[in-house]
Amino acid sequence: xxxxxxxxxxxxxxxxxxxxxxxxxxxxxxxxxxxxxxxxxxxxxxxxxxxxxxxxxxxxxxxxxxxxxxxxxxxxxxxxxxxxxxxxxxxxxxxxxxxxxxxxxxxxxxxxxxxxxxxxxxxxxxxxxxxxxxxxxxxxxxxxxxxxxxxxxxxxxxxxxxxxxxxxxxxxxxxxxxxxxxxxxxxxxxxxxxxxxxxxxxxxxxxxxxxxxxxxxxxx
Amino acid sequence: xxxxxxxxxxxxxxxxxxxxxxxxxxxxxxxxxxxxxxxxxxxxxxxxxxxxxxxxxxxxxxxxxxxxxxxxxxxxxxxxxxxxxxxxxxxxxxxxxxxxxxxxxxxxxxxxxxxxxxxxxxxxxxxxxxxxxxxxxxxxxxxxxxxx
Numbered sequence: 001x002x003x004x005x006x007x008x009x010x011x012x013x014x015x016x017x018x019x020x021x022x023x024x025x026x027x028x029x030x031x032x033x034x035x036x037x038x039x040x041x042x043x044x045x046x047x048x049x050x051x052x053x054x055x056x057x058x059x060x061x062x063x064x065x066x067x068x069x070x071x072x073x074x075x076x077x078x079x080x081x082x083x084x085x086x087x088x089x090x091x092x093x094x095x096x097x098x099x100x101x102x103x104x105x106x107x108x109x110x111x112x113x114x115x116x117x118x119x120x121x122x123x124x125x126x127x128x129x130x131x132x133x134x135x136x137x138x139x140x141x142x143x144x145x146x147x148x149x150x151x152x153x154x155x156x157x158x159x160x161x162x163x164x165x166x167x168x169x170x171x172x173x174x175x176x177x178x179x180x181x182x183x184x185x186x187x188x189x190x191x192x193x194x195x196x197x198x199x200x201x202x203x204x205x206x207x208x209x210x211x212x213x214x215x216x217x218x219x220x
Numbered sequence: 221x222x223x224x225x226x227x228x229x230x231x232x233x234x235x236x237x238x239x240x241x242x243x244x245x246x247x248x249x250x251x252x253x254x255x256x257x258x259x260x261x262x263x264x265x266x267x268x269x270x271x272x273x274x275x276x277x278x279x280x281x282x283x284x285x286x287x288x289x290x291x292x293x294x295x296x297x298x299x300x301x302x303x304x305x306x307x308x309x310x311x312x313x314x315x316x317x318x319x320x321x322x323x324x325x326x327x328x329x330x331x332x333x334x335x336x337x338x339x340x341x342x343x344x345x346x347x348x349x350x351x352x353x354x355x356x357x358x359x360x361x362x363x364x365x366x367x368x
Contacts (some may be wrong), residue, residue, distance in 0.1 A: 047256055047259065050256070051252050051256055054255050055248075058251045059248060062248075066243075067241075076243075076247075080265075082265070084259055085264070085266065087259055127241040127243050128244075139237055158237055161238065212228065215234065
């Protein structure tokens with residue numbers, strides 16, 4: 001049975017290999033129009049062009065928002081609103097960054113504003129784990145005889161991990177989501193968060209320290 | 221600051237769990253269609269949390285200085301409102317004192333306070349009327365002349 005990473009469609013990697021950086025622009029295939037062409041067409045009101053853009057980036061945008069909110073319903077609303085707002089604001093998109101980065105930034109800002117207003121009433125509504133989770137080498141290694149809590153199962157791990165993530169501040173949660181979960185580079189994260197790379201690195205380090213402390217019962 | 225090291229290996233293994241969290245089957249097949257339907261319906265993508273009061277509240281929460289300034293402004297408005305409603309009394313006071321000064325009787329002319337004529341609009345807020353009533357010398361009252 002071939003196990004694949006559901007996020008990338010490729011065999012899962014182990015923790016020693018650096019996270020894979022997804023392409024910021026779609027591959028230059030003959031059949032797929034370039035992002036710039038789709039943006040120009042969408043600006044002129046071509047909704048089919050915008051539909052193509054949404055389909056290209058919906059999974060990544062939704063995933064980021066979901067990992068930030070730990071709530072599928074909220075992630076659905078926020079991700080949709082981000083794309084809708086991006087469409088309405090297409091005229092202001094100057095092309096200085098890729099459309100992908102621009103929409104990412106809209107989605108992130110929307111999510112952070114939403115979380116600040118919902119600060120005192122967090123509600124988790126977690127997605128199910130796919131079938132590949134039990135065969136992920138990273139997770140198999142974690143839930144082994146070396147793990148302090150040997151009796152823990154994946155569902156419990158998922159819940160504790162999300163609880164720990166929600167204890168982080170929004171900027172720290174975001175940088176862990178973008179780098180350690182979604183595999184973006186420091187440079188890409190700096191563009192999305194509109195900060196310098198040093199800030200990204202320091203936030204990432206601090207966030208990992210915090211998570212390690214929160215999850216010490218489940219880590220070696 | 222320590223660079224990325226093996227200290228976080230186990231944590232990064234655990235974070236891999238997040239990649240396996242997936243929305244319900246078929247979710248992404250419907251997503252773009254729903255987005256376009258909302259665009260065609262005139263949706264602007266501004267939900268409740270983007271309303272002006274929500275943004276204002278978010279600003280108050282984010283910066284306590286603004287909360288304090290807003291509270292102080294409300295207090296100033298309240299106090300000025302209270303002061304302004306009290307102003308007719310304050311305006312009346314100078315009129316009363318002025319009237320008393322100019323109407324101060326000469327030493328040769330004793331002031332007769334006639335109780336009968338002190339009835340009337342005692343409760344009126346118009347000082348002029350009460351002062352007229354106070355200093356009204358009706359013909360029926362005979363001033364007392366002190367002998368010289």
